[in-house]
């Protein structure tokens with residue numbers, strides 16, 4: 001569904017250039033639900049905006065299904081945004097109409113996309129658990145209920161890709177859990193591919209694959225071990241520990257894989273480099289089981305100088 005290779009996004013303003021994505025690689029299969037994590041400024045929102053057709057990439061490859069985000073015309077981009085993607089933001093005031101009811105909000109989004117389907121609107125409202133609030137105006141709903149309405153709206157155009165930028169950023173932990181449960185249900189019911197950007201490691205622990213971005217590049221992927229799949233509740237319980245551990249690269253119940261690009265380059269996390277005092281070189285040791293990276297021992301440099 002998503003194929004990004006060497007994706008670059010540069011923002012230019014006056015004399016300043018910011019390289020927000022610098023050769024990012026990402027593959028997501030149709031029907032997958034993944035989370036993207038990374039420090040502030042690492043490029044998560046930029047990636048989501050590019051995938052959603054809101055920003056035009058500068059270089060590289062970005063395919064979404066049959067769409068080529070670098071080659072499409074402006075007219076095609078508008079069509080792509082209307083038909084292929086659904087968007088959910090942390091602050092949803094930009095796509096909610098507060099003085100309309102939940103049902104009217106969903107139907108208005110359908111009208112904008114081309115056609116009102118009342119049955120499907122009611123189905124969406126049921127999936128997000130708001131059937132009993134369907135006739136209420138949004139101003140009468142809690143923040144969590146408004147966010148659930150926004151999720152129903154994001155699916156009004158029957159997108160094949162749902163992009164969520166910090167969707168649980170402004171709700172409490174219990175509501176955040178409910179919202180992640182809704183994403184999981186929608187993913188199973190409709191087969192929509194879901195990409196969620198989050199700071200919350202507990203929530204990231206509810207998907208089967210977590211992609212970590214560092215400095216505008218995909219640095220590693222955390223893939224849930226087979227035995228842990230489907231045990232979302234357990235992951236939530238461990239969230240506090242996981243939050244501490246992820247920075248050291250040890251996301252419990254997950255195996256961490258470094259992403260290798262087609263030139264064979266990979267990124268070693270700063271924490272690992274610092275821990276082993278790795279500066280400009282590592283020793284590569286290959287055997288039948290794998291490749292080991294070892295820091296250059298103090299003696300190595302001396303030996304080389306002696307033999308030269």
Ligand SMILES: Nc1ncnc2c1ncn2[C@@H]1O[C@H](COP(=O)(O)OP(=O)(O)OP(=O)(O)O)[C@@H](O)[C@H]1O
Pocket residue numbers: 011012013018019020038039040041042043044045046047
């Ligand atoms: N429109 C823009 N113009 C100039 N620079 C930008 C623009 N949008 C993002 N950037 C820069 O690109 C880099 C990546 O920003 P981005 O918002 O994608 O990071 P992020 O990982 O989503 O951060 P956060 O978690 O804080 O939202 C940052 O250095 C940011 O300042």
